[in-house]
Amino acid sequence: MHAFISTRNRNLHVTSHEAVMRGLSEDGGLFFPEVLDIHIDPSDLRSMSYQEMAARIISAYLDDYSPEDIRNSVYGAYDEKFDCSEIVPLRGISAGYLMDLWHGPTSAFKDLALTVLPRLMTCACRMEDYHGTVAILTATSGDTGKAALAGFRDVPGTAVTVFYPEDGVSPVQKRQMQTAEGNNVRVIAVQGNFDDCQRMVKEASVSEQVRNASENVRISSANSINIGRLIPQIVYYYASYVRLADSGAIAYGDEVSFSVPTGNFGDILAGYLAKRAGLPVRHLICASNKNHVLTDFLETGTYSTNRPFYTTMSPSMDILVSSNLERLLFEESGHDDELIRSLMKSLNETGTFRIPEEMLASIRNTFKASWCDEDACAGMIRNLYEQEHVLIDPHTAVAVHGMNLYREKYGTGIPCIALSTASPYKFAIDVYQALTGIQHSDGFEAMRKLHEMTGEKIPANLADLQDKPVRFTQCIARDEAMHVITERMKEIGE
Numbered sequence: 001m002h003a004f005i006s007t008r009n010r011n012l013h014v015t016s017h018e019a020v021m022r023g024l025s026e027d028g029g030l031f032f033p034e035v036l037d038i039h040i041d042p043s044d045l046r047s048m049s050y051q052e053m054a055a056r057i058i059s060a061y062l063d064d065y066s067p068e069d070i071r072n073s074v075y076g077a078y079d080e081k082f083d084c085s086e087i088v089p090l091r092g093i094s095a096g097y098l099m100d101l102w103h104g105p106t107s108a109f110k111d112l113a114l115t116v117l118p119r120l121m122t123c124a125c126r127m128e129d130y131h132g133t134v135a136i137l138t139a140t141s142g143d144t145g146k147a148a149l150a151g152f153r154d155v156p157g158t159a160v161t162v163f164y165p166e167d168g169v170s171p172v173q174k175r176q177m178q179t180a181e182g183n184n185v186r187v188i189a190v191q192g193n194f195d196d197c198q199r200m201v202k203e204a205s206v207s208e209q210v211r212n213a214s215e216n217v218r219i220s221s222a223n224s225i226n227i228g229r230l231i232p233q234i235v236y237y238y239a240s241y242v243r244l245a246d247s248g249a250i251a252y253g254d255e256v257s258f259s260v261p262t263g264n265f266g267d268i269l270a271g272y273l274a275k276r277a278g279l280p281v282r283h284l285i286c287a288s289n290k291n292h293v294l295t296d297f298l299e300t301g302t303y304s305t306n307r308p309f310y311t312t313m314s315p316s317m318d319i320l321v322s323s324n325l326e327r328l329l330f331e332e333s334g335h336d337d338e339l340i341r342s343l344m345k346s347l348n349e350t351g352t353f354r355i356p357e358e359m360l361a362s363i364r365n366t367f368k369a370s371w372c373d374e375d376a377c378a379g380m381i382r383n384l385y386e387q388e389h390v391l392i393d394p395h396t397a398v399a400v401h402g403m404n405l406y407r408e409k410y411g412t413g414i415p416c417i418a419l420s421t422a423s424p425y426k427f428a429i430d431v432y433q434a435l436t437g438i439q440h441s442d443g444f445e446a447m448r449k450l451h452e453m454t455g456e457k458i459p460a461n462l463a464d465l466q467d468k469p470v471r472f473t474q475c476i477a478r479d480e481a482m483h484v485i486t487e488r489m490k491e492i493g494e
């Protein structure tokens with residue numbers, strides 16, 4: 001059976017269901033599979049449905065779950081909740097391909113993992129014979145929050161609490177969260193940015209005060225710090241490859257590259273796991289917005305958060321502390337947990353760290369980096385619409401921008417797939433402004449205008465959002481967080 005180990009203590013071994021249930025390791029580290037070369041040959045997945053591939057791939061990693069549990073989880077997740085039977089369709093554009101990851105219940109790629117995770121969590125509780133409540137603490141830069149609220153809504157034995165930056169999400173994202181339904185959910189705005197929210201959740205996860213607040217409650221996370229989030233994300237890298245090979249656009253064995261709009265480094269890390277499992281991936285393009293801390297890191301080997309934080313039209317990538325980079329560094333250092341502890345200590349204390357040259361060289365063999373400013377992002381949205389009638393959201397625009405730069409540098413020999421991570425309607429104000437120069441202050445008005453202009457269908461969950469009652473308006477200061485979370489734990493435990 002595969003063990004999962006902590007990035008800050010490689011001797012701490014847990015099984016896969018324990019890793020899913022715990023979220024973050026108690027030492028502050030992240031769980032990671034001890035062995036990555038698990039050998040999944042894409043040609044063995046030939047002509048399979050998305051669900052079949054998902055069951056096959058997820059079982060390979062989460063191998064203490066029974067095959068029935070995985071199958072039920074996968075088939076329960078990827079059903080009519082997705083408004084497209086392929087689940088993740090692929091489209092050709094002139095520069096390569098777009099992998100559309102936003103056909104799920106909340107219109108962003110987070111749905112691909114957060115429709116499955118609650119099911120995996122329920123199975124884990126059963127395996128542990130645990131009858132209390134799992135409190136899912138979630139920090140969000142916009143999309144994870146709603147996807148977690150939808151995924152865990154009224155799931156027995158769970159309670160969700162979401163923290164989002166008050167001024168750091170799009171109006172539609174905010175409304176999606178404030179109107180969340182279900183008896184086990186809570187949404188709290190924070191006077192701060194995403195990094196503050198993520199730090200609060202990590203701190204609470206390892207805090208004695210919070211852990212001891214109620215004996216009937218255990219803490220876990222729906223963020224990509226939970227390995228149960230990352231593993232379902234491996235599936236679409238394989239699925240898009242298999243579709244291309246089955247259609248004859250490539251041959252099995254050919255290499256492809258992926259351009260990934262990156263924030264917390266979770267999505268792109270799933271691509272790395274796919275490569276290590278045997279998917280022929282040439283490069284992973286780490287595409288950032290104006291908060292290009294990762295681009296600079298991949299160019300210089302120095303990671304530094306000592307820089308201004310910008311709010312952009314791609315808010316889900318407005319992040320300076322990309323948590324999942326820790327997992328890549330752990331793997332690429334040969335599981336050197338001592339090094340990881342010292343790098344993370346340095347990040348905490350000085351806002352910066354530097355990795356050894358050989359490690360950087362090895363990482364750069366696979367990872368390429370690019371970033372794009374706000375004007376280039378808007379220009380990308382406009383150009384693609386004007387030239388090819390393809391409507392994309394700002395996050396996807398950052399990825400397509402990265403794909404174009406990659407093409408200029410490496411030519412067209414390697415097929416490239418950009419991950420399209422959100423519906424353009426989630427960011428209607430900015431998308432409409434990019435296309436027309438006209439700014440609407442109301443997200444719903446912008447949605448209607450965008451629809452009139454383009455004829456693209458508005459996803460059902462966004463179309464009826466305006467009529468839903470707002471349930472959550474609480475807003476807290478950063479220094480209230482531990483108190484608020486402790487009280488919430490007590491309430492959940494009652």
Ligand SMILES: *Cc1c(COP(=O)(O)O)cnc(C)c1O
Nearest residue numbers: 143263264265266267316421422
């Ligand atoms: C979360 C998100 C991203 C960034 O993904 P990470 O896994 O955090 O790197 C990109 N685009 C959208 C729309 C997102 O919601």
